[in-house]
Amino acid sequence: xxxxxxxxxxxxxxxxxxxxxxxxxxxxxxxxxxxxxxxxxxxxxxxxxxxxxxxxxxxxxxxxxxxxxxxxxxxxxxxxxxxxxxxxxxxxxxxxxxxxxxxxxxxxxxxxxxxxxxxxxxxxxxxxxxxxxxxxxxxxxxxxxxxxxxxxxxxxxxxxxxxxxxxxxxxxxxxxxxxxxxx
Numbered sequence: 001x002x003x004x005x006x007x008x009x010x011x012x013x014x015x016x017x018x019x020x021x022x023x024x025x026x027x028x029x030x031x032x033x034x035x036x037x038x039x040x041x042x043x044x045x046x047x048x049x050x051x052x053x054x055x056x057x058x059x060x061x062x063x064x065x066x067x068x069x070x071x072x073x074x075x076x077x078x079x080x081x082x083x084x085x086x087x088x089x090x091x092x093x094x095x096x097x098x099x100x101x102x103x104x105x106x107x108x109x110x111x112x113x114x115x116x117x118x119x120x121x122x123x124x125x126x127x128x129x130x131x132x133x134x135x136x137x138x139x140x141x142x143x144x145x146x147x148x149x150x151x152x153x154x155x156x157x158x159x160x161x162x163x164x165x166x167x168x169x170x171x172x173x174x175x176x177x178x179x180x181x182x183x
Contacts, residue, residue: 087172087173087174088173088174088175089111089159089173089175092110093109093110093111094107094108094109094111094159094175094177095107095108096108096157096177096179099178099179099180100180100181100182101147101179101180101181101182102147102148102181102182102183103146103147103148104144104145104146104147104148105144105145105147105179106142106143106144106145107119107141107142107143107144107145107157107159108140108141108142109136109140109141109142109143109159110139110140110141111136111138111161111173112138113138113161113172114136114137114138115136115138115161115162115172116133116134116135116136116161116162117133117134117135117136117141117159117160117161117162118131118132118133118134118159118160118161118162119131119132119133119134119143119145119157119158119159120157120158120160121145121155121156121157121158121179122155122156122158123150123153123155124153124154124155129150129155130145136161147179147181150181151181151183152181152182152183153180153181154178154179154180154181155178155179155180155181156176156177156178156179157176157177157179158174158175158176158177159173159174159175159176159177160173160174161173161174
């Protein structure tokens with residue numbers, strides 16, 4: 001007799017749980033990525049992103065015109081660059097430093113559209129002092145310009161991106177940047 005009472009009690013509890021499932025709702029837990037904590041740090045040219053509690057299942061799918069990533073940590077997450085298709089450079093696409101410069105000017109370039117870049121440096125008299133062509137892959141570029149042998153003064157750096165997506169423009173993007181050289 002005691003066994004049947006325990007059995008009946010167990011059946012009643014199971015029926016009660018099943019009946020209450022129709023009236024109650026709760027948060028569903030699906031396979032997902034949960035990031036408990038994390039941060040970003042930069043030192044020089046390097047940027048480090050880390051997280052605590054993130055799933056290791058991160059994947060990337062890409063073709064020639066689109067990249068889709070899944071996961072919490074994303075490439076260049078602290079330096080997001082918009083897909084700028086205008087004819088001028090956004091402030092976060094081209095950075096020159098140090099400015100004023102004594103020796104080495106660094107040109108950091110981040111633009112999502114690949115193509116060939118053309119650099120020209122002019123002095124105040126309009127003389128072309130330096131020029132360079134670079135094939136750009138659409139991720140990022142660091143170009144260093146040695147200005148240590150140049151006299152103090154104001155210079156202008158022109159930056160053009162060729163390979164225009166439409167054929168009626170000579171340059172896809174262009175811009176001029178003021179550089180101050182000090183001794």
